[in-house]
Amino acid sequence: MLKKSFLYLLRNFPELIVSLIILPYLVIKAINGGNFNTYLAAAELLRHGDNCYNVWLSYGNSNVPTQYGYSPLFATLLIPFTYLASWLPPLLFLLADVVMLFRIFRLIARLLKIDLLPNKLLWLGLVLVFSLRFILHNFEMVQLNILLLWLTFEGLYRIFFGNNKWIGASLLSAGINFKILPIVFIPYILYRRELKASTMVAVFSIFFLWLPSVFFGFNFNLQLHEDWLTIINPLNTQYNADQNSESCRLHGLAALIAAYFTNNNNTDFQWPTFPLREPIIEVIINISRLILILITFFFLQSKPFLRFKSPHHFVTETAYIFLITTLIFPQQNKWAFVYIIPALAIIFHSLLKNTNRKSLWSIFPLSVVFILTTLTTDGIIGKNWNNITECMKLVTIGIILIIPILMQKIEKEPA
Numbered sequence: 001m002l003k004k005s006f007l008y009l010l011r012n013f014p015e016l017i018v019s020l021i022i023l024p025y026l027v028i029k030a031i032n033g034g035n036f037n038t039y040l041a042a043a044e045l046l047r048h049g050d051n052c053y054n055v056w057l058s059y060g061n062s063n064v065p066t067q068y069g070y071s072p073l074f075a076t077l078l079i080p081f082t083y084l085a086s087w088l089p090p091l092l093f094l095l096a097d098v099v100m101l102f103r104i105f106r107l108i109a110r111l112l113k114i115d116l117l118p119n120k121l122l123w124l125g126l127v128l129v130f131s132l133r134f135i136l137h138n139f140e141m142v143q144l145n146i147l148l149l150w151l152t153f154e155g156l157y158r159i160f161f162g163n164n165k166w167i168g169a170s171l172l173s174a175g176i177n178f179k180i181l182p183i184v185f186i187p188y189i190l191y192r193r194e195l196k197a198s199t200m201v202a203v204f205s206i207f208f209l210w211l212p213s214v215f216f217g218f219n220f221n222l223q224l225h226e227d228w229l230t231i232i233n234p235l236n237t238q239y240n241a242d243q244n245s246e247s248c249r250l251h252g253l254a255a256l257i258a259a260y261f262t263n264n265n266n267t268d269f270q271w272p273t274f275p276l277r278e279p280i281i282e283v284i285i286n287i288s289r290l291i292l293i294l295i296t297f298f299f300l301q302s303k304p305f306l307r308f309k310s311p312h313h314f315v316t317e318t319a320y321i322f323l324i325t326t327l328i329f330p331q332q333n334k335w336a337f338v339y340i341i342p343a344l345a346i347i348f349h350s351l352l353k354n355t356n357r358k359s360l361w362s363i364f365p366l367s368v369v370f371i372l373t374t375l376t377t378d379g380i381i382g383k384n385w386n387n388i389t390e391c392m393k394l395v396t397i398g399i400i401l402i403i404p405i406l407m408q409k410i411e412k413e414p415a
Contacts, residue, residue: 015102019095026098026139030091034142035066040089042068043078046216053227069231070144072212072224074178090142097138100150107157108345111311119352126348127341130366133374137335144179145338149322151175152182153342156318159189159197161311169200176201177208180232181325181336188321193305234330248391252332253292254285256393256400289328296320298407312346316410319343323402337373337399343406350409365405372398 019026033040042052052075056065068075081089105124114120128135138146151171158168175182189198213221248259261276261284276284299317301309308314319342326336351362372394378386389395 015099019098026091026094029139030094031087033090036090036142038066038068039078040082042075044082046075047079047082070179071177071228073208076212094139097146100146104150104153107153108342111315112349117352123348123352127344130344131341133377134335134338138338141335143335145335148175148179148181149339159194165197166200169197170204173201173204173208176205181329184321184325191304250331251396252330253288253327254330256396257285259393292324292328315342316346319346320406334395343402346409347405362405365401369398369401
């Protein structure tokens with residue numbers, strides 16, 4: 001009887017079983033607090049009517065003060081959780097992360113019709129193995145990227161495949177408000193002729209920007225948003241040529257280019273660089289970003305204001321947009337690369353569905369990607385070697401190599 005009950009729960013509520021299995025691990029990470037301590041510290045400041053920006057924050061077990069860089073609304077929503085024990089809100093958030101990951105995989109599997117694959121468990125295993133490092137980074141640091149991925153993908157799914165566009169628009173708008181990354185999907189929605197949904201996203205975004213005024217007044221809310229926008233301004237020097245001036249653990253195009261075209265100030269490891277003047281570096285960075293944006297049209301494969309060809313095509317084109325979002329936006333860390341999950345889902349679906357000689361050519365570049373993105377973690381090669389790979393941006397290089405692999409996986413499917 002107990003075995004049957006367990007199998008029933010595993011089949012119908014796998015996220016519950018997984019959460020229980022990894023609960024001790026999640027509790028340890030919640031006690032450490034990670035970056036969630038910073039969010040709670042910002043919420044506590046707002047609770048007392050103080051500005052949460054441009055100040056060093058610590059909370060709970062955090063001994064390393066950091067600065068808050070998310071929206072006023074997100075900190076406002078966390079205010080009720082500041083009345084709880086410091087470890088409980090991070091634990092609740094990590095448990096929610098597990099649920100959101102399952103939902104993301106379910107949506108992708110539904111759109112790609114994974115049930116038709118004879119080896120769907122192998123598909124799931126491969127996607128998890130290639131993305132596990134970044135999932136664990138989000139758990140370890142109690143970061144928001146899984147939440148952002150879910151808000152965006154769920155929002156897009158409801159806009160294009162559900163009958164509740166307003167829910168989809170509100171979810172996407174919440175993601176944009178928490179952290180600006182999902183804003184790249186507004187042009188995509190317009191391109192796919194979802195004018196009503198685009199309007200809803202704009203309305204909800206304005207509403208979310210205004211909402212903290214209910215608690216703090218209009219003027220204080222305006223000041224909070226001015227300070228927030230100053231911090232995240234992509235034109236700031238530290239987000240371009242000076243990307244690595246304070247930490248070699250940043251990733252993305254700006255960090256990669258700055259690593260090889262500015263003087264290497266790392267005291268532990270020196271490698272050949274080709275220093276250029278800052279204006280030239282910034283031009284190179286922006287041209288590189290523009291190239292990645294223009295490649296989007298290769299994945300769209302249709303004229304503006306037309307629907308995508310199929311659900312498979314929808315996943316492919318949005319997967320590319322998710323992938324380059326982590327590259328074109330500055331000041332990204334490794335945990336942001338959890339955004340590659342949709343791209344990996346497409347690649348391994350195509351590989352398992354079409355096991356011919358042409359598709360097998362993907363195995364070698366995928367092996368290189370795995371070495372650069374996963375085998376470079378400090379848990380495998382140690383902290384010293386990991387520091388070298390961080391300085392050389394090998395993870396970013398591995399993420400970029402996914403792009404040509406994904407380009408080969410566009411299927412000519414009927415609508």
